[in-house]
Amino acid sequence: MPRLLPGTLLLLGAATQLHAQHPLTPRITATLAARESALIAFRHDLHQHPELSGQEERTAGLVAARLRALGFTVRTGVGGHGVVALLTGGKPGPVVAFRADMDAVPSTDPDPAPYRSLVPGVRHICGHDIHTTLGLALAEAFAAVRMELPGKLLLIFQPAEERASGAAAMLQDSLFSLARPAAIYAVHTAPLEVGRLGSEPGPFFAGRDRVAITLTGDSGLAAAVDSARALIAASATITLAQARGALAPGFVLAEVGPVAGTGRERVVWGTLSIADPAARERTRARLERAVRALARPGLTATLRYEARAIPGVLNDSLMVVHADARLRALLGDSAVVRTGVVPPLFSEDFGAYDRVAPTAMYLLGVSNRARGWVGMPHTAGYMADDAAIVLGARAMAEVLLGRLSGG
Ligand SMILES: [Zn+2]
Known part of the structure; x- marks a missing residue:
C-alpha cells in the first residue's frame, strides 16, 4: 500500500x-x-x-x-x-x-x-x-x-x-x-x-516477491514453460547490470528459474525485486492476466504470487x-x-x-x-x-x- x-x-x-x-x-x-x-x-x-x-x-x-x-x-x-x-x-x-x-x-x-x-x-x-x-x-x-x-x-x-x-x-x-x-x-x-x-x-529497501507458475497438461508443456519463463522475464524494467547502482524506487528486477516438476506438471519459479508498492501491484496484475492467457484446452496455468517473501x-x-x-x-x-x-x-x-x-x-x-x-x-x-x-x-x-x- x-x-x-x-x-x-x-x-x-x-x-x-x-x-x-x-x-x-x-x-x-x-x-x-x-x-x-x-x-x-x-x-x-x-x-x-x-x-x-x-x-x-x-x-x-x-x-x-x-x-x-x-x-x-x-x-x-x-x-x-x-x-x-x-x-x-x-x-x-x-x-x-x-x-x-x-x-x-x-x-x-x-x-x-x-x-x-x-x-x-x-x-x-x-x-x-x-x-x-x-x-x-x-x-x-x-x-x-x-x-x-x-x-x-x-x-x-x-x-x-x-x-x-x-x-x-x-x-x-x-x-x-x-x-x-x-x-x-x-x-x-x-x-x-x-x-x-x-x-x-x-x-x-526493495523486497523480494516469489512467483510460481504451475502448468498442468498432457501436451505442449515444454512450449508453455518457455512462455512462462518469458512472462516472468518480461516483468523486469531494469537489467542486472543496471541494478548494480542505486535507482529511483519504481524498478522491477526479475530472476527466472528454476523449473520443477515431472509428468504432466511443471512449476516455473521466479523472483522479483521491487521497492515501490504501486510497481508491485502493477506487476502482479499484469502477471495474473498473462498467466490466465496461457491456459488453453488441455493445459491449465495458475499463478502463485508471494509478495514481500523478503519484506x-x-x-x-x-x-x-x-x-x-x-x-x-x-x-x-x-x-x-x-x-x-x-x-x-x-x-x-x-x-x-x-x-x-x-x-x-x-x-x-x-x-x-x-x-x-x-x-x-x-x-x-x-x-x-x-x-x-x-x-x-x-x-x-x-x-x-x-x-x-x-x-
Ligand atoms: Zn545488514
Missing part, C-alpha cells in the same frame, strides 16, 4: 519549526559521553567474535546480561537467539521500539580493522556489531533517565537478518508479548560520512518527517540527508515488522574518508568508525524520545 501521504511537505515545514531538543537530551548526551569508551570496547569484542545467522548465541548472551543489569525486563531465545527487552518509564506514555540485528557475514577477505575478526571466514562487514552496540547504548541512555521517561522503550535484538528470516521467526515467537509498540525504528550502517544520517519516506523496507512517511525534524534540531540541517534512491541488489527483513506497527529505518554514516575508511556493506574493505555508535545513539534517542513524548 502506498505510504506517501499528501501534504508531507507542509508537515515537514511545520515539524521543523515545532521541534526543539527534548528536555531529557542533555542527560542522555552526558550518559553516552561517559559510556563511550566502554561501548567502543564492547563493539570491538563483538567484531572480534562474529557469529553467522542463527548462531548468535554469544552475542545474545552478552546483550541479555547487560540489559538485565540495566533493569530491563528481558526475554531470550525469541525466534532463535533473539533478545527482547522492555524498560518501563516512570511516567505514562506509548511504547516505542528500536530494532538492532546481531549476525555477521561469511567472508574470507582479510579484515583491515585493528580489532580484527578472530573467527576464520566470518566478519562483521554489514555493521551489525555497530547496530547491536548502538542498541545497548540506547539501553544505557534510557535507563539513566528512567524515572522521567514517558512511556516504555522496547529493544529488539534480532538474529538471522542476513538470511532474511530472523524478523519473521521473532514475530512467530510472540515477539511483542512484553509490549506492543506504536512505532518501530532501526538504523543500518552506510557509506555516508560519520555524523550523517539519511532516510526517505516510503520505499527504502524489504517501507518507511512510514510521517515517522520520517518527524524524525528528520528532530534530527535537524539536534545535529544541524547538513547532518540529515534524503537518500532518494534504492539499491536493487540489497534487501532487509526489517519490513516484516510493518504488519504490526509503522516502521522507519535510517542509514547511519560510518565512513571516515580522511582515514580511508568506507563503510560499504558486504565489501571486503568494510570499515566503520567507532564514533558512529554514540552519534547514532544520540540521534536515535532523540527520535525515540520525540515519539514517546507524542511527536
Whole structure:
C-alpha cells in the first residue's frame, strides 16, 4: 500500500519549526559521553567474535546480561537467539521500539580493522556489531533517565537478518508479548560520512516477491514453460547490470528459474525485486492476466504470487518527517540527508515488522574518508568508525524520545 501521504511537505515545514531538543537530551548526551569508551570496547569484542545467522548465541548472551543489569525486563531465545527487552518509564506514555540485528557475514577477505575478526571466514562487514552496540547504548541512555521517561522503550535484538528470516521467526515467537509498540525504528550502517544520517519516506529497501507458475497438461508443456519463463522475464524494467547502482524506487528486477516438476506438471519459479508498492501491484496484475492467457484446452496455468517473501523496507512517511525534524534540531540541517534512491541488489527483513506497527529505518554514516575508511556493506574493505555508535545513539534517542513524548 502506498505510504506517501499528501501534504508531507507542509508537515515537514511545520515539524521543523515545532521541534526543539527534548528536555531529557542533555542527560542522555552526558550518559553516552561517559559510556563511550566502554561501548567502543564492547563493539570491538563483538567484531572480534562474529557469529553467522542463527548462531548468535554469544552475542545474545552478552546483550541479555547487560540489559538485565540495566533493569530491563528481558526475554531470550525469541525466534532463535533473539533478545527482547522492555524498560518501563516512570511516567505514562506509548511504547516505542528500536530494532538492532546481531549476525555477521561469511567472508574470507582479510579484515583491515585493528580489532580484527578472530573467527576464520566470518566478519562483521554489514555493521551489525555497530547496530547491536548502538542498541545497548540506547539501553544505557534510557535507563539513566528512567524515572522521567514517558512511556516504555522496547529493544529488539534480532538474529538471522542476513538470511532474511530472523524478523519473521521473532514475530512467530510472540515477539511483542512484553509490549506492543506504536512505532518501530532501526538504523543500518552506510557509506555516508560519520555524523550523517539519511532516510526517505516510503520505499527504502526493495523486497523480494516469489512467483510460481504451475502448468498442468498432457501436451505442449515444454512450449508453455518457455512462455512462462518469458512472462516472468518480461516483468523486469531494469537489467542486472543496471541494478548494480542505486535507482529511483519504481524498478522491477526479475530472476527466472528454476523449473520443477515431472509428468504432466511443471512449476516455473521466479523472483522479483521491487521497492515501490504501486510497481508491485502493477506487476502482479499484469502477471495474473498473462498467466490466465496461457491456459488453453488441455493445459491449465495458475499463478502463485508471494509478495514481500523478503519484506524489504517501507518507511512510514510521517515517522520520517518527524524524525528528520528532530534530527535537524539536534545535529544541524547538513547532518540529515534524503537518500532518494534504492539499491536493487540489497534487501532487509526489517519490513516484516510493518504488519504490526509503522516502521522507519535510517542509514547511519560510518565512513571516515580522511582515514580511508568506507563503510560499504558486504565489501571486503568494510570499515566503520567507532564514533558512529554514540552519534547514532544520540540521534536515535532523540527520535525515540520525540515519539514517546507524542511527536
Ligand atoms: Zn545488514
